[in-house]
Amino acid sequence: MNPMESNLSNLYMIRDAVSRSISPENFTGEKGKGGMATEGTGARAARDLGQKWKISPSVNIPAGETFVAADLKEGEGSIRHIWATLGGCILANRLLVLRIYWDGAEVPSIECPIGDFFASAYRDFAQISSIPVCVNPGSGLNCYWTMPFKKGFKVTLENLADEDVIIYYQIDYTLCKLPEEVGYFHAQWNRTNPLPYMQDYTILEKIQGRGQYVGTYMLWGSNSSGWWGEGEIKFFMDGDDEFPTICGTGTEDYFCGSYDFNVDGDYRPFSSPYTGMPFVAPQFGEKYSQKRFSLYRWHITDPIYFQEDLKVTIQAIGWRRDWRYLPLQDDLASVAYYYLDKPTPLVIPLPDANGLEMC
Numbered sequence: 001m002n003p004m005e006s007n008l009s010n011l012y013m014i015r016d017a018v019s020r021s022i023s024p025e026n027f028t029g030e031k032g033k034g035g036m037a038t039e040g041t042g043a044r045a046a047r048d049l050g051q052k053w054k055i056s057p058s059v060n061i062p063a064g065e066t067f068v069a070a071d072l073k074e075g076e077g078s079i080r081h082i083w084a085t086l087g088g089c090i091l092a093n094r095l096l097v098l099r100i101y102w103d104g105a106e107v108p109s110i111e112c113p114i115g116d117f118f119a120s121a122y123r124d125f126a127q128i129s130s131i132p133v134c135v136n137p138g139s140g141l142n143c144y145w146t147m148p149f150k151k152g153f154k155v156t157l158e159n160l161a162d163e164d165v166i167i168y169y170q171i172d173y174t175l176c177k178l179p180e181e182v183g184y185f186h187a188q189w190n191r192t193n194p195l196p197y198m199q200d201y202t203i204l205e206k207i208q209g210r211g212q213y214v215g216t217y218m219l220w221g222s223n224s225s226g227w228w229g230e231g232e233i234k235f236f237m238d239g240d241d242e243f244p245t246i247c248g249t250g251t252e253d254y255f256c257g258s259y260d261f262n263v264d265g266d267y268r269p270f271s272s273p274y275t276g277m278p279f280v281a282p283q284f285g286e287k288y289s290q291k292r293f294s295l296y297r298w299h300i301t302d303p304i305y306f307q308e309d310l311k312v313t314i315q316a317i318g319w320r321r322d323w324r325y326l327p328l329q330d331d332l333a334s335v336a337y338y339y340l341d342k343p344t345p346l347v348i349p350l351p352d353a354n355g356l357e358m359c
Contacts (some may be wrong), residue, residue, distance in 0.1 A: 003176040017176035079147040103151035126279035183339030191333040204312040204336035213304035221331030231315030
């Protein structure tokens with residue numbers, strides 16, 4: 001019985017595994033070491049109660065500093081769930097950078113603004129009810145991606161904002177023997193603003209290795225007043241050059257909607273297990289420009305498998321008045337989620353705070 005396979009149909013099976021959790025109440029995840037803090041962000045509230053009474057529920061990350069949220073130096077298993085919520089800084093979704101390192105690697109396999117990683121780049125709350133990511137009132141960020149490791153992991157949070165950020169978080173993981181062929185979880189962030197005329201947007205620059213592509217998140221900023229979603233997504237794999245093996249039929253089609261996401265003359269936000277457009281801003285008529293669209297597509301039942309390499313692009317296309325396609329120059333940001341056969345450095349460097357920040 002694979003201890004990482006857990007669902008309703010096999011939940012009754014006894015497994016050779018143990019559960020651990022890292023949070024501000026147990027920074028090391030060690031057995032029997034939770035709730036021991038005598039100092040922390042809750043110390044004042046618990047001053048009449050003492051130890052064991054929610055002394056350290058969160059951490060304060062000063063402006064410009066990097067906090068090590070977890071550092072498991074050895075052990076085999078997988079992260080099963082991450083929960084976090086940010087305390088008060090409206091810029092933190094974009095300016096708090098999440099990095100995760102596998103098996104003692106010196107460079108991260110996940111490097112992403114925390115809001116984008118949880119499919120929530122925009123500052124306002126939007127309910128997300130999907131399988132690997134859910135966002136719950138008032139700002140509860142959750143992910144359930146399975147993230148295997150063979151020699152431990154490290155999680156850091158870098159605060160690029162000009163003010164301190166308070167974060168509550170919990171990283172739940174399982175220690176167990178892994179199957180031999182497991183992939184390592186990666187998340188690559190990118191942004192182009194504005195997209196050059198007649199140029200495809202790169203969701204994932206070419207990566208080398210064997211694995212599977214499992215999801216896309218996009219924050220699409222329209223710089224025009226019309227429809228923006230005619231562009232096709234393209235998966236170039238295993239030696240593809242000019243033409244891809246997989247080519248979609250349109251942006252709203254890839255995100256599993258149709259006909260402009262339009263119901264009764266306006267955009268209709270939605271959130272479902274594998275696909276969603278949970279947020280549209282501003283919330284008024286579709287003819288207004290400068291709208292922002294938050295979109296996700298999880299390839300859970302339909303992973304994109306590749307054996308040697310993979311590159312993913314998408315077009316930004318609208319309409320001209322005489323029914324010709326209009327190449328758009330929009331503000332596009334994305335996260336590509338994928339597994340590789342080994343921890344691998346990300347191919348697109350993260351920009352500075354000015355390059356991350358939304359207008």
